[in-house]
Amino acid sequence: METKCLISVVIPVFNVEPYLRKCINSIVSQTFEKIEIIIVDDGSTDRSGIISDEYKNDCRVKVIHKSNEGAAEARKIGVKAASGKYIAFVDSDDWIEYNTFEIISKVIDRYNADIITWGFSTVSIDNYVESKMNYNYCSGFYNEDDIVEKIYPTSLSNSKGIWGRDYIPALWNKVFKKELIVKNIDSINKEIIIGEDLALSFSCLLDAKSIYILNDQFLYYYRNTPYSIMKRYNKNYLHSTIKLIDCLDKCVEKVGVYDFKKQINANTIFFIIDILKNELKNEFYSPKELAQLIKKVIQYPRFKKALKDDIKIKVGLYNYCILRCLKKENIFEVLIELKFYRIIKKLKNNLGV
Structure with a gap:
């Protein structure tokens, strides 16, 4: 029997009132409709929780409110509530292109890859595109041998710079088969508050039997915010x-x-x-x-x-x-x-x- 929901989109939310509507709107308005949207309000103290509840009338949207434990724990709660074959993560101050999952669904139909990943744009606080980022790998399908030979050697470090990696370690520019996430997410220590994306995406990479890279697609908009944990x-x-x-x-x-x-x-x-x-x-x-x-x-x-x-x-x-x-x-x-x-x-x- 075909799964009704192909992709579950998990959005961990914490105090992003100025940006949250743009994020959620970019997902509910997707041209591909076989998705569900799981919003996990991680104990927000602003109006983020109220804004999240505004979308509950959409039958594809689930809103979960919980006490604050950080984005990694919010993602775990969202994954447990997911019913899709694939899991996608979107940070609540970012947004995606309107046809992101239509493009991804076509790759899924043809290749059934464990991980599908694409490029992204970094944007300023006022939505100005500052730069575009993609992979130092060719676009296309990578089987298990290809991953070992072509991706592993520079996945964590390519010796070209202090943060030089050819495999972008983010969670938000990928979809993962749900079983891949479920297998790895609980093993990520909740005390990792910086680099939790790297920990989970790298762990999934090591278990993946296939990856598809869309190097010519910049489907995600990553917002550089002044309150970022890294700043x-x-x-x-x-x-x-x-x-x-x-x-x-x-x-x-x-x-x-x-x-x-x-x-x-x-x-x-x-x-x-x-x-x-x-x-x-x-x-x-x-x-x-x-x-x-x-x-x-x-x-x-x-x-x-x-x-x-x-x-x-x-x-x-x-x-x-x-x-x-x-x-x-x-x-x-x-x-x-x-x-x-x-x-x-x-x-x-x-x-x-």
Whole structure:
């Protein structure tokens, strides 16, 4: 018997009142109708929950209200309520093209791929398209052997930059077969609050038997918002990163056909540098407290292991200087480099560079 709903669209919602209608409207107005829309209000304190309820008259829409636990937990609740063959995720301050799922449904009908993914546009707070992003892979169908040979080698790191990956780790520019998500989503530690997309999408990639890449389609609009978790100080960044790297290490244990060690170590180095930059956002840190944090990072065994790996990565001048001092385990020099980085960043911000 054919499944009535082909794609379940899960939208985790938290305090996005100014943008939520545009997001939901872009989904309820899809030209492909065999979808269901699951809105999970994650304890919003603004009018997001009320706005979500406005759409309950559409028989395709389910609205779930819950206490605040973060986007990852909201997604889990949405997946449990989903009935579709495929799962899609849309962030509640973003939106999609009106014919996104019509395009995707045609790929599903022809290829039945485990994962289908496409390009996206980054947009400003006032909806201005800033850039377009797609994959460094050719468009088309990839079977299991293709995935191992062509996608695995640069999926986490391509050595071209500090966040250089050829496989976009986001959840929101993909649809996944439901069984793939169900198999992996509960294994993602709820304490991962930064990089939870990477943890789940990478875990699903390792279990996928087929992928279809639509490199010429930019169907998703990702909004750069000023309140993004990546743009403000987060006191849990270090703990979250430790859990994320642990998750990635465990993920690759199930793959015997490819060695991801260097790619995960490269990601660990990226996150170490970002952890330190995050701590610089805390204006109340004394030099002594920052030095203690640097010592904690340097001495953490998994981080130390990554720093000792001989990895060739293009990281840029400032990051290179920080990384060089980290590898020497010289806390004082790291502190000086970070202070210099903070001065340069403030200067650039003041000059509007």
